[in-house]
Amino acid sequence: MAPVRVARTAVHASVTEISDDEFALFQALICREAGIHLAPSKKPMLVSRLMRRVNALKLPSFGDYYRYVLDDRIDELVRLLDAVSTNETWFFRNPKHFAFVKETLCPAWLAERRDHKRPRRITAWSAASSSGEEAFSLAMVLLDTLPGWDIQIVATDLSSRVLEKAQAATWSIDKSGDIPGRYLKRYMLRGTGAQDGKMKAGPDLRNMVIFRRFNLNDEFWPADLEGPFDLVFCRNVLMYFEGKRRERVVRRILKHLPERSYLFLGDAEALTGFDRMRLVAPAVYTAKTNPDLGHLGLDDGFDRKGAR
Numbered sequence: 001m002a003p004v005r006v007a008r009t010a011v012h013a014s015v016t017e018i019s020d021d022e023f024a025l026f027q028a029l030i031c032r033e034a035g036i037h038l039a040p041s042k043k044p045m046l047v048s049r050l051m052r053r054v055n056a057l058k059l060p061s062f063g064d065y066y067r068y069v070l071d072d073r074i075d076e077l078v079r080l081l082d083a084v085s086t087n088e089t090w091f092f093r094n095p096k097h098f099a100f101v102k103e104t105l106c107p108a109w110l111a112e113r114r115d116h117k118r119p120r121r122i123t124a125w126s127a128a129s130s131s132g133e134e135a136f137s138l139a140m141v142l143l144d145t146l147p148g149w150d151i152q153i154v155a156t157d158l159s160s161r162v163l164e165k166a167q168a169a170t171w172s173i174d175k176s177g178d179i180p181g182r183y184l185k186r187y188m189l190r191g192t193g194a195q196d197g198k199m200k201a202g203p204d205l206r207n208m209v210i211f212r213r214f215n216l217n218d219e220f221w222p223a224d225l226e227g228p229f230d231l232v233f234c235r236n237v238l239m240y241f242e243g244k245r246r247e248r249v250v251r252r253i254l255k256h257l258p259e260r261s262y263l264f265l266g267d268a269e270a271l272t273g274f275d276r277m278r279l280v281a282p283a284v285y286t287a288k289t290n291p292d293l294g295h296l297g298l299d300d301g302f303d304r305k306g307a308r
Contacts, residue, residue, distance in 0.1 A: 015054045018047050018062040025066045026050075034081050034158060035217035035245035049083040078160060081215075085159040086240070089130040091178035092137045094235065097264050100281045101138070101231070105262065106145040108296055109230075121150040125229045127216065127253070128237035129155035132166030132209070133175070136201050138233065139208045140183040154225065156214035167211045169201035216249045217241075227256030235283075236266035250274065259287035 018026075026046060027038050038046060047062075054065045069076045092098055112118040122142055126135040135155035142151045157163050173191070176184055176199055187205050191198035214225065216237070232253055238246050254274065257263060265271060265283045277285045280293065 014051075015059065015061060016047070016051060018043060022062040022066065025063070029066070029069070030081070030084055031242050031245070033077065033217065034084075034215060035241045035249065036084065037240065037242040038084070046084065050080070053079065053083065082159045082161045085157075085162070087130040087157075087159060087162045089133045091133045091175060092180070093134065093178075094267060094283075096282055097233075097235075097284065098137060098141050100284060102141050102145050104281075104296060105231075106142070108292060109146065119150075120146075120148065122146065122152075122231070123227075123229050124151075124153045124231040125225065125227075125233070126153060126155040127232060127234040129157050129163075129166060129211070130159075131162045131171070132169060132201075132211070133171075133178075134233055134235070135166070135209045135211075136169065136205055137179075138231070139201075139205045140179075140187050143204060143208065144183065144186070151208050153209045155209050155211045156225070157211075158213070158215050160213050163211050163213055169206050169209075170195075170198055171200075173197050173199050175199070217245060221252065225256075227261075228258045229256065229261055231262050231264065232257060233264045235264055236269070238269050239266065247273070257287070259289045260292055262286050 059065050129135045187202050189200045263285045278288045
């Protein structure tokens with residue numbers, strides 16, 4: 001009688017390391033597709049964010065995953081870009097920006113409306129909206145300060161994953177501590193039953209914000225992102241772009257900003273090399289020709305005591 005042979009099942013070894021050459025391939029791909037530059041120090045981050053997907057596909061290496069992405073798999077490229085996107089955010093992040101809108105811009109717009117110099121309409125773009133906290137923070141300020149106005153906020157992000165969360169407009173109640181009490185009471189709904197421990201943006205807010213996936217590095221921009229906008233929040237995203245691509249994105253944004261519009265950047269970002277723009281508040285820019293600057297009492301943001 002022949003001996004019994006035990007069938008051996010191949011066990012897929014988990015992929016946990018990426019070579020320098022493989023990392024360079026992803027560096028180039030991510031920069032080309034999203035404009036994001038990954039420094040060599042980001043190699044562990046890339047491994048941690050892609051490892052689960054590589055192993056789920058039972059691929060033997062990151063190089064094989066790179067080829068899998070290139071193999072005409074648009075959906076997989078979106079997954080990849082989702083994975084490498086940084087989505088840290090919270091309500092009323094950088095509160096001085098929202099104070100500037102509420103205390104400086106909104107009173108000026110109301111005065112212009114009384115003088116019949118502007119329609120009762122404000123349009124804004126949250127260009128790296130992540131899971132929606134920035135867009136809804138702005139919506140609360142505008143709705144509270146400009147009651148009865150037509151307010152529309154377009155909120156975009158590279159990551160389809162976080163946009164799904166943003167469209168749901170539902171967060172852990174733990175995030176409520178970042179929202180001023182007045183706004184929390186008026187505009188947020190507290191979850192009950194199965195939704196206990198959560199909060200949801202009220203219908204007035206949800207009706208003001210439109211979410212869509214958009215890559216700032218795309219060659220062609222959709223018509224509804226060509227403005228004009230009164231406000232553009234593009235905060236804490238340009239810092240990840242490679243130099244020339246960053247300049248191209250800024251130029252395209254500015255092309256669709258009227259002279260009375262305002263561009264908000266992150267505190268660690270600066271608008272250098274664009275002579276037609278001036279700094280009017282921390283990380284807030286507008287056109288030098290903006291006729292509102294005088295009666296708003298805005299200066300160019302420079303310390304008159306001189307550099308030290």
